[in-house]
Amino acid sequence: MPLFSRTRLFAALTLGAALCAPALAQDFPNKPITFIVPFAAGSATDQIGRAIGQGVTEQTGQPVVIENRPGASAMIGAQTAARAAPDGYTVLITTNTTHAANEHLYKSLAYDPVKDFAPITLLGKGGQIMVVHPDAPAKTVGEFIEQARKQPGRLSFGSGSSSSRIAGELLQQMAGIELLHVPYKSNPLGITDLLGGQIDTMITDTATGLPQVSAGKLRALGVTGSERSALAPEIPTIAEAGVPGYEMGYWFAAYAPAGTPEPVVARLHELLRKAADSKAAESFYRQTGTAKETSTPQELAAFQAEESKKWGRIIKSAGIQPE
Template sequence: MTSIHRRTVLAATLALAAAGAFAQGKYPEKPVTFVVPFAAGSATDQLARALAQSWTEQTKQAVVVDDKAGASGSIAAQFVAKAPPDGYTVLITTNTTHAANEHLYKKLSYDPVKDFVPVTGLGKGGQVLVVRADAPYHSVADLLARARKEPGKLSFGSGSSSSRVAGEMFKQMSHTEILHVPYKSNPNAITDLLGGQIDLMITDTATGVPQIKAGKLRALGVSTTKRIPLLPDVPTIDEAGVKGYDMGYWFAAYAPANTPAPVVARMRELLVNGVRSAAAKNFFEGTGGEPWTTTPEELAKFQAAEAQKWGKVIRAAGIEAE
């Protein structure tokens, strides 16, 4: 028996076992692992922990939140893709792993479509352009003036594809040259921004807003076409002079391919309830995001459309696959 054949038989056996357990009304009958592609403190990590709290309240089963940062989420995605399809490993992720990476890397360690079963959308949000509070930039115009005066002197960090593409789009649409510095996750980039190793970044609001509220970072613009209630005095990047700029992000849950449909249905039910929970409500209110749930079929269609959209954005920004 070939190794591929053995893996296929094993996957089928595990899927049947999981289906049988569900049929007996036992799923979940042990702790579940939520795998997150970014570091502790990231927006995805914060949402995963809110959902984990609700899951435990509903099922009386513990949830382990496992942050596997690195390679723009590919490490976590590959881990879940190879996990047993039994309902006990769930990827809580974003458009980074399931819409952008296929256009950013010539070879991925996972297939964002074939290796996963969509479960449900979880939420949507925007990003914010930030600099240190003591930086000499008080507006997007100030920042652009410096970038144009000294091309290539400024640097921006990113710890996700959303953040990376947002920065590259900013460069492309403002006709400036700013050096990109990659990080494992946005919180890591924030640390270096605060320490002066980089000059700016466009980060998710969950990571950026607490630092802005604490007076450590200054917000110059938000990435969506509408201002966000958390930062009512901060203009959109479009308003601030980079016309047409718009770059948000989304969260979603996926299970390994071949996870039985009844298990996926129960998983979705628990996660949708989690999105509606008080803990998730606090997350969205505190980060300027919004809840968003789907059926598996709706998420599959949405993901396909988003993959096309991100491909166009990445090509327009002049980003070459690595």
């Protein structure tokens, strides 16, 4: 084919794609959307995914299917989403675990947190809570630290996310104690073992831990934020309870597979942002103490870059070697 003809053909195809993209976004969605959650059912990420999904369904009339893919520090779910068709019908509802911490915790990942995804929006930010079994001898953070110092490496802490793990690692570093780390596919699975007495403590998201505290099944020792939680103001911060300067949190965000057309990403952004204002989402934010926060795709990309640097510094200072 002559060069001129090939050039005209390429131009025509490019123009056709550009003209079709807005039409595609206008008709989107016309079938169910899948939200991949890289943590187990019942986790905070699962809860916010279901709440946002309900808000999307209310707007579009299309079902939102929640697909839980826990395991390998959320890498299984992230990889699944990265390999999905970039048509807007697969969305990853995730946290800083997959998109800020894992790249510093592991020598190699099965996905690229930047190149494999198209940012959609932030969904919220939250804090964590340190919990123990009600029969545990420690009734305060200070007592737990004292007990740990007397038994180096004997007390264990579970984690089902990078946020949970790093919170425990940071506690060890700042308090000068040595704990045994027990990893789980998701925080609810760790909570189950804590309830059964198989591990000694967890620092987990408030959405998972606080209901157990309210039911009297676990005892709270402290929260990880710089201020006490409005949901449980009687629980001190870990900083005021014995570890000055301690602070740790996490965030939720939504991503599409890389290559998803920009008009479709824009439509998803519109749907998810409005879904964050739905009754189901507002209930989640209120009941879990999560701060609602949305963003533009560009703002999420910039935020993720800064968070990756921050988590890298925390992990390095905690002396954690990439696995």
